Amino acid sequence: MKQIIFALLMAWSVTALADNIQYTMRVDGMACPYCAYGIEKKLKAIEGVESIDIDLDKGLVIVIGIESLELSEEKMTTLFQDAGFTFRSMKKGTVVDED
Amino acid sequence: MRRVLILTTLLILMSNVGWAHDPIFGIGPHVLFKKGIETAIEIDHSRATEKQEFIPALQLTYGITGNWSAGIEIPYAFKERYAASSQGFTDINIFTKYRFWRRDSLGLQESAAVILKIKTDSGSTTDTPALRTGTTDGIVGLAYGYEGRTWYRWASLRYRYNGTNDAGLQRGNKILLDLVAGVRTNLTSYTEADTVWLLELNGEFSDTTNLNGYNIANTGGRQWFLSPGIFWTKRNFAIKAAVQIPIATSLNGNQNQDDYRAKLVFEWHP
Numbered sequence: 540m541k542q543i544i545f546a547l548l549m550a551w552s553v554t555a556l557a558d559n560i561q562y563t564m565r566v567d568g569m570a571c572p573y574c575a576y577g578i579e580k581k582l583k584a585i586e587g588v589e590s591i592d593i594d595l596d597k598g599l600v601i602v603i604g605i606e607s608l609e610l611s612e613e614k615m616t617t618l619f620q621d622a623g624f625t626f627r628s629m630k631k632g633t634v635v636d637e638d
Numbered sequence: 639m640r641r642v643l644i645l646t647t648l649l650i651l652m653s654n655v656g657w658a659h660d661p662i663f664g665i666g667p668h669v670l671f672k673k674g675i676e677t678a679i680e681i682d683h684s685r686a687t688e689k690q691e692f693i694p695a696l697q698l699t700y701g702i703t704g705n706w707s708a709g710i711e712i713p714y715a716f717k718e719r720y721a722a723s724s725q726g727f728t729d730i731n732i733f734t735k736y737r738f739w740r741r742d743s744l745g746l747q748e749s750a751a752v753i754l755k756i757k758t759d760s761g762s763t764t765d766t767p768a769l770r771t772g773t774t775d776g777i778v779g780l781a782y783g784y785e786g787r788t789w790y791r792w793a794s795l796r797y798r799y800n801g802t803n804d805a806g807l808q809r810g811n812k813i814l815l816d817l818v819a820g821v822r823t824n825l826t827s828y829t830e831a832d833t834v835w836l837l838e839l840n841g842e843f844s845d846t847t848n849l850n851g852y853n854i855a856n857t858g859g860r861q862w863f864l865s866p867g868i869f870w871t872k873r874n875f876a877i878k879a880a881v882q883i884p885i886a887t888s889l890n891g892n893q894n895q896d897d898y899r900a901k902l903v904f905e906w907h908p
Contacts, residue, residue, distance in 0.1 A: 621703070
C-alpha cells in the first residue's frame with residue numbers, strides 16, 4: 540500500500556512541477572485581430588499546444604505548450620504561409636508552473 | 639418583413655462560418671487561410687421611386703491554399719416594383735480569388751489579388767418582378783489592399799460582362815471602380831472587440847443595353863456613390879454595414895436612379 544501511495548505521490552509531483560514550453564515568434568503582416576484568427580486556429584490544431592496569445596503591435600505570437608512540444612522553424616514557416624502571414628523568427632523558453 | 643427576419647435567422651443558424659477584412663461595396667485582396675471555411679450572411683437593400691429590393695444571401699468560402707479561395711453565394715430576393723411583388727431564389731454566384739502578391743512587415747500587410755465571379759442562370763423563372771436575368775454573366779477584377787494597424791486603403795477595378803438572354807437582350811456591360819479608406823481609431827488587443835471605420839468611393843460605368851444588336855434608349859451611364867461604413871469584429875465574428883449614397887449621376891436619357899443602397903453582413907470563422 541505504501542508503495543502505491545508513494546508511486547501516486549511521485550506521479551503527482553512530476554506533473555505538478557513540470558515546466559511548460561513557451562515559443563515566442565516574430566510574425567509580419569498582422570494588422571487586425573480578425574485576420575489573425577487563422578493563426579490561432581492552425582496553432583491550436585497542433586498536439587501539445589495549450590494556449591496562444593498574439594500581440595499585434597509587437598508582431599508577436601506566443602505559444603505555450605506541454606514540455607515535449609517541439610515546433611521547428613521550417614514547420615512554422617509553412618504554417619504561417621498557409622495562414623497568410625510571414626514567419627520571421629522564433630525563441631524557445633520555459634514557463635515554470637507556479638502551482 | 640416577418641418572413642425576411644425568419645429566413646435571415648434561419649440562414650444564420652444554419653451557417654457555421656464568415657468572410658474577411660475587405661471593403662463592403664468594393665472588393666479587397668483578402669483570402670481565407672488554407673483549409674479555412676467562412677460563412678457569411680449578406681443582406682442587400684436598395685430603394686428607388688416605385689422600386690424596392692431586399693436580398694439576403696448565404697455565402698460560403700473555402701481556403702484552397704493560403705493565397706487562393708473559392709466560394710458560392712446563394713441569394714433569396716424580395717422585390718417590389720410598382721404594385722407587383724415577388725420573392726424567391728435568384729441567380730447563384732460562384733467566385734474565386736487568387737492573391738498573387740503580398741508584402742508583410744510589422745503590423746502591415748500589402749497585397750494584390752485577381753477575382754473571378756460567375757453569375758449563373760439559375761433563379762426562379764416565372765415571377766414578376768423578375769428574379770433572374772436569364773443570362774450567365776462574368777466579372778473579372780483586380781484588387782489592391784494596404785492594411786495597417788491604424789490606416790487602411792484599398793483600390794479595385796472590375797469589369798462585368800453580361801450575357802444575352804433568349805429574347806436577344808443584353809444588359810450593358812459595366813466597369814466598377816472602388817477607392818476605399820479605413821481607420822482604426824482605437825488600437826485594441828487581439829481578444830478585444832475591434833472597430834474600423836470605412837469610407838468608400840464607388841464608381842459605376844455602364845454601357846447601354848442592346849436588343850438584337852440595337853441600343854436601347856434610357857439605359858447605361860455613369861454613377862458615383864459615397865459609402866460610409868463600419869467593420870466591427872470580435873475574435874472570429876464580424877459585422878459589416880454600409881450605406882451607398884449617390885453623389886454624381888449621369889445616366890443616359892430618362893432613368894430611375896437608386897435613392898440609396900445598403901448592405902449588412904454577418905461573418906463567422908469557426
